[in-house]
Amino acid sequence: MIHVVGIGLDGAEGLTRSVLALIAEAKMLAGGDRHLGYFPQYGEKSLVIKNFSADLNKIKQIHQTLGSGEIIVVLASGDPLYFGLGRLLLEKFSAVQLKFHPHVSSIQLAFNCLKMPWQDATIISAHGRANDLLKQALQKGAEKLAILTDGQNHPGAIANLCLSLGLTTTYQAWVCENLGAENERIQPFDLSSLAPLTAGNFASLNVVVLVKQKPENNPIDPKQLPIFGIADHYFASFKDRPGMITKQAIRVQILAALALRPRQIIWDIGAGTGSVAIESARLCPQGKIFAIEKTSAGQQLIEQNCQRFQVENVALVAGPAPEFLSDLPTPDRIFIGGNGGQLMPILQACGERLQRDGLVVMAIASLEHLSLALGWFKQQQWQVKVQQVQISQSVKFAELTRFDPLNPIYLLTAARNSMGHS
Template identity: 30%
Template structure:
């Protein structure tokens, strides 16, 4: 018999399990599972529970996230226990349940696979970057590749190590050391030394679906070095000449001032460099780039994937019409199309209080529009000029690039009378 309810009135208790299953959890977790009237989890997790856990067993449907509200509502008033892998709040089901159950949620975590991996490898967690490929494209890993960095890659399945190996080779990190850690904390735990040089190694012997890939990054000496701040080498991009060049790009990103979680509109995407480097500043930064040329739009997608931000949304269309259905931005960059009727006004109107707008141009016609906007709204109007040293006969001289006029402004509403008219 399941005993009567005791203690705080939690609607849902989430219990973290390791690869060792029932023997590896705490007494509090065992009590919660014994007393639960409903047990929800993956089939593998449910199979780890002994018969003494008498609650009704329900396997998660697929897709999982949309099913959460309905399942909780269907069993309202009953003691619900949800099974999770490791720490439920670390890339786990805990987030979705917290959004639904709020303070009626109790979480009993287990050490995460990342904690186990760091312990086995002797890697201080504060010096390790964790990248999850669960439900996400392997291209996300590209942004984390830097010489000497240690990465722990959360695998989606048994095929992830081979994907990681292929990506490392393709991105110029073939010399990296790679290890596969399987069934961490369980009786079948195993660590396998792998190599990026041979597709067959990460899959022989067969890899368990519960695995983490540890990478010690080593860049091939002949491959392009990419830094962690805006202003990547122009050679990092596939382009047809429509590219915000490196030094102007760095100044533009500084003016846009990306912060975690913010959304950028990049209008006139060209090669996508501004949106891509905006997103590279933090994993939670988001961007939408609008490009009317479908060939360039496809090129932007390829650049984004190669440079580690496959989540960049590319909209093929002409602004301002293409802006109508976009989510509100935190910042807007206009790199092309300034003379399109209504574009500048539409971008200005879309900005929230504190939102930033940066526009670059090299033409007199667009420069006049920026000067007028500067008079109306304030901000900073600057001219950026870059010259490169080039051979002049047997000597060296300067070759001046076209100067770029840049207007940067932050919109502040209802603070200065008449300032936003």
């Protein structure tokens, strides 16, 4: 039998009597340098595991020579089956040859030190791995994350990744070092103060915990904002779909295509979070913007964002298009960001109501909707131009930077007469 014993930074003191008895009778004691350092008395009976493949083969060879009742003990960090040595042992030995004795994992220790329930946490190992899973979890807006780090994917690198993704939410970070040892240290950070730090600023054994912060409902000081192109994180967004916002890089293209002028009436159909409507309102303070949104979640976000940005010239139209368009003032500009499966009726209603020299701008994600829209405008003999907007943004991965693409869109601009004025 091979007994796989989880051990913490408190060493032998943290093990039960029964586990210590197993170690005492072991034919061989195997583990990392740190693990074996707790049992210096074993001398030649110990095997330091450095090269996993070669050293596990040595354990297998010794295992084959064991007599009846003789055992091998392998020491591993925390819970051996939790991102640990247990997986490799199960590949090398049959399950009946192994018995596991788990210790408290570093993740358990981290959340208990923070006095924070963790049954809802997303656990990710960045130890010796690419950061793709972490990036996906952050983009999906995970409420609570615990990350096992390494020398490359250290706490500062993780903070840099968070900041480079342009998230619509922010996270409070804690770096938990040497958990369970006498020199244990827990430090809170905001991401901007954590990002400049290097691996050398922390003990090699650390866990990073990230907890999503609730967006502040306080109004935003207009002096903090650019005139044009507001960063996504300023907008309150959908909790379950934080990435479902017209991204800043795409939004500025839409606003340019709308060619806004003072005192215009603007419809934003399928307004979502209201980001395009609010940017339009700030650019045209004497105009009037109607944000048409059928979902209750979107309606709440539009109202919340209008309060945050202190815009008073956005009117929420709580209902679906085209039904709720008939009573609105005649528009000079129409932006269609979402159509709720009613693309053709919406285009028909827009064509009937738009000012003679007005513009329709559409952000289209699918070829099918692009084809339908082009067919309708061609039938109506409108002037149309289409841009494919495909943008990639730099994202930090450990010490490196690579480009991460946003979903491409087709930006369609249509008018009844010549496009020269736009």
